Amino acid sequence: MCLDQVKAGEEVVIKKIPDSMAKTQFIRFGIGEGSTVICHSKIPFGPVVLRKNHQEIAIGRELARKIVVERKSNGK
Amino acid sequence: MASNGTTIKTTHGGHCHSGTLALDLPKDCEKIVLVGNPNVGKSVFFNYFSGLYVDVSNYPGTTIEISQARYGDNAIIDTPGIYGVSSFNDEEKVARDIILSADKVVNVVDAVHLERDLFLTLQLIDMGLPLVVALNFMDEAEEQRLKIDVDLLSDLLGVPVVPTIAVKKAGLAEVEKALSEAREGRQDPFLHKKLHEMLSRVGSQPEALMVLEGDPYVAARHGVSPGLDREEIYVRRRERVNDIVSHVVIQEVTVSDTIRQKLGKLVLSPVAGLPILALILYGLYEFVGVFVAQIVVGITEKTIMQGHWEPFIRSVIEPIVSQKTSIGTILIGEFGILTMTVTYLLGLLLPLVLAFYLALAVMEDSGYLPRLATLVDRMLSSIGLNGRAVVPLILGFGCVTMATITTRLLGTEREKTIATAILQWAIPCSAQLAVITVLLAAIGGPYILLYAGFIFLVLVAVGTILSKSLPGESSPLLIDLPPLRLPRLGNVIRKAFTRAYGFMKEATPWFFVGALVVSVMQVTGMLNAWANLWAPVTTGWLKLPKEAATAFVMGLVRRDFGAAGLYAMHLTAAQTVVALVTITLFVPCIASLMILFKERGLKQAIPIWLGSWVLAFGLGGILAQILI
Numbered sequence: 001m002c003l004d005q006v007k008a009g010e011e012v013v014i015k016k017i018p019d020s021m022a023k024t025q026f027i028r029f030g031i032g033e034g035s036t037v038i039c040h041s042k043i044p045f046g047p048v049v050l051r052k053n054h055q056e057i058a059i060g061r062e063l064a065r066k067i068v069v070e071r072k073s074n075g076k
Numbered sequence: 077m078a079s080n081g082t083t084i085k086t087t088h089g090g091h092c093h094s095g096t097l098a099l100d101l102p103k104d105c106e107k108i109v110l111v112g113n114p115n116v117g118k119s120v121f122f123n124y125f126s127g128l129y130v131d132v133s134n135y136p137g138t139t140i141e142i143s144q145a146r147y148g149d150n151a152i153i154d155t156p157g158i159y160g161v162s163s164f165n166d167e168e169k170v171a172r173d174i175i176l177s178a179d180k181v182v183n184v185v186d187a188v189h190l191e192r193d194l195f196l197t198l199q200l201i202d203m204g205l206p207l208v209v210a211l212n213f214m215d216e217a218e219e220q221r222l223k224i225d226v227d228l229l230s231d232l233l234g235v236p237v238v239p240t241i242a243v244k245k246a247g248l249a250e251v252e253k254a255l256s257e258a259r260e261g262r263q264d265p266f267l268h269k270k271l272h273e274m275l276s277r278v279g280s281q282p283e284a285l286m287v288l289e290g291d292p293y294v295a296a297r298h299g300v301s302p303g304l305d306r307e308e309i310y311v312r313r314r315e316r317v318n319d320i321v322s323h324v325v326i327q328e329v330t331v332s333d334t335i336r337q338k339l340g341k342l343v344l345s346p347v348a349g350l351p352i353l354a355l356i357l358y359g360l361y362e363f364v365g366v367f368v369a370q371i372v373v374g375i376t377e378k379t380i381m382q383g384h385w386e387p388f389i390r391s392v393i394e395p396i397v398s399q400k401t402s403i404g405t406i407l408i409g410e411f412g413i414l415t416m417t418v419t420y421l422l423g424l425l426l427p428l429v430l431a432f433y434l435a436l437a438v439m440e441d442s443g444y445l446p447r448l449a450t451l452v453d454r455m456l457s458s459i460g461l462n463g464r465a466v467v468p469l470i471l472g473f474g475c476v477t478m479a480t481i482t483t484r485l486l487g488t489e490r491e492k493t494i495a496t497a498i499l500q501w502a503i504p505c506s507a508q509l510a511v512i513t514v515l516l517a518a519i520g521g522p523y524i525l526l527y528a529g530f531i532f533l534v535l536v537a538v539g540t541i542l543s544k545s546l547p548g549e550s551s552p553l554l555i556d557l558p559p560l561r562l563p564r565l566g567n568v569i570r571k572a573f574t575r576a577y578g579f580m581k582e583a584t585p586w587f588f589v590g591a592l593v594v595s596v597m598q599v600t601g602m603l604n605a606w607a608n609l610w611a612p613v614t615t616g617w618l619k620l621p622k623e624a625a626t627a628f629v630m631g632l633v634r635r636d637f638g639a640a641g642l643y644a645m646h647l648t649a650a651q652t653v654v655a656l657v658t659i660t661l662f663v664p665c666i667a668s669l670m671i672l673f674k675e676r677g678l679k680q681a682i683p684i685w686l687g688s689w690v691l692a693f694g695l696g697g698i699l700a701q702i703l704i
Binding site: 019020021022023024025026027028029030032040041043044045046047049052053054055056057058059060061062063 | 159160164188189191192195196220306307310311313314317318340341344345346349446447449450451453454457462463551552553554555556557559
């Protein structure tokens with residue numbers, strides 16, 4: 001599934017970030033393919049906010065639609 | 077080494093090659109450069125090191141201000157906050173060039189966000205720069221129950237690491253002491269061979285790394301092709317950071333969210349987010365729109381400038397050149413460059429620009445601005461912009477000229493064009509807004525809604541059409557949300573004053589040019605000729621009195637003049653709405669026009685400028701046919 005389908009509070013693993021520019025920026029913020037993140041909040045029809053440890057990142061909905069994630073099977 | 081900012085050197089033997097910045101430095105000086113992610117408290121370090129004499133100037137070719145100062149016999153230079161060294165935007169390019177010229181780097185990192193911040197640290201280490209790391213916000217790390225093994229971090233990085241709480245001045249002296257121990261850290265062995273190869277072609281390790289990471293600008297400077305391995309290098313660096321963090325940082329106990337984190341969540345929640353946004357916008361309006369625009373400007377413009385300055389300057393000039401002569405009119409007449417222009421700049425524009433920059437700095441330093449950008453991203457993406465464009469759009473209500481300059485922070489040329497066009501066409505600036513409000517208040521509720529609704533509709537339509545018709549794609553929102561913090565007054569004031577000064581410096585000459593043009597037109601009778609020329613359009617199509625054309629030509633110079641020119645006319649309610657819509661959509665002031673040409677170039681500026689004529693008279697006329 002893709003990042004835009006994740007619900008607030010869910011924990012997911014980032015599988016693929018197709019956009020190279022976005023991928024670079026994600027890596028700098030501390031999130032790469034394989035990272036586990038929590039969906040912090042979702043603006044209705046708007047950006048998805050992710051949280052990893054103490055880091056929060058807002059991602060526009062269009063970009064979120066392209067990022068492949070996988071629900072963490074047995075979330076902590 | 078002691079901080080010795082007050083020593084004034086009188087020798088001019090040689091100059092330190094400090095990029096292209098103009099600070100007079102001795103030849104053998106060392107350049108100490110402060111580097112860090114945004115919001116890590118870098119400015120506190122700069123202020124500690126810099127002492128009294130700080131030189132703040134725009135980096136050549138940009139509006140990015142760089143602060144630098146003497147530090148003993150050496151120089152200390154601040155850089156814009158960045159997440160990594162590369163050329164993705166103007167701030168990064170400026171930071172990159174300063175870093176490339178550095179002799180030593182003080183890298184400020186946020187102890188709570190080591191995973192993010194150490195990426196830049198390792199990049200600086202891979203560049204082979206002598207480094208000291210200041211581990212800031214140790215108090216916040218403690219609050220989050222994060223335990224950081226500072227000695228191990230120092231071992232793993234191979235450079236001195238000093239824990240600090242900068243706002244409480246804790247650890248700053250230790251950072252200063254550690255400067256003499258600044259050294260190259262432990263570099264990625266994998267990179268070593270590649271760097272070595274590139275080194276022989278470009279001559280310096282920092283530049284060699286930039287080329288390997290595919291920086292097109294640095295590569296071009298050395299006539300080599302940029303490397304293609306950025307992603308591989310970045311992924312490896314990320315893995316090294318994660319490895320270091322996993323060894324160094326221990327989350328002692330999971331703490332429940334602090335009040336600040338709860339608040340951070342609240343402002344983004346669908347239920348509370350919008351009411352909070354409304355409250356903040358209302359506060360902004362009360363501060364800028366009511367307190368500053370009415371009360372403060374009432375004092376500065378009416379009492380001080382028109383009450384004291386203008387009579388004074390007239391009494392000085394009058395005996396030499398009479399106001400009745402042409403030159404007198406140009407100097408001290410109604411639109412005189414010594415009367416109206418000076419009043420306008422100091423009495424009206426300066427307080428407003430300062431107020432807007434103060435408000436912006438509070439929103440920035442508190443961490444609300446990126447959250448605001450997140451909230452409005454959806455709305456702005458429908459007109460081809462992303463959430464970050466909220467900054468120029470809000471500033472536009474203060475001064476369109478100031479806002480046009482800030483469109484530089486947008487990600488792509490396409491977004492800059494769209495934002496500039498919207499600003500130039502559909503956003504009334506505060507000076508104009510004040511006059512519009514008075515005129516609208518006189519004709520009452522339904523007409524206010526009609527005016528506001530119509531302008532908003534135009535804004536959305538224009539944005540949508542541009543977004544659909546311009547080639548390319550807008551950049552998506554992808555931003556870091558820093559923790560909410562109480563802004564520090566000193567920082568907010570310093571930031572606002574620096575920016576207001578930079579803006580006034582850039583815009584002032586153009587206001588004088590504009591005033592001169594109108595004065596000359598008035599003296600030569602061109603103003604009247606203009607009104608007659610446009611009479612068919614004003615009376616026939618817009619159904620307004622002939623004199624309204626004078627208002628439009630005045631609108632060319634200063635937007636509020638256009639609106640103020642309507643005061644004296646006896647207009648019906650419907651005519652007022654038509655006139656205000658026309659004047660709002662009409663070309664912005666001459667200073668704004670000059671900045672438009674400078675920022676967007678002739679090819680875009682001319683269509684945008686002419687477009688506002690078409691929009692204003694076209695839509696104003698259509699409205700007139702319906703209403704009148």
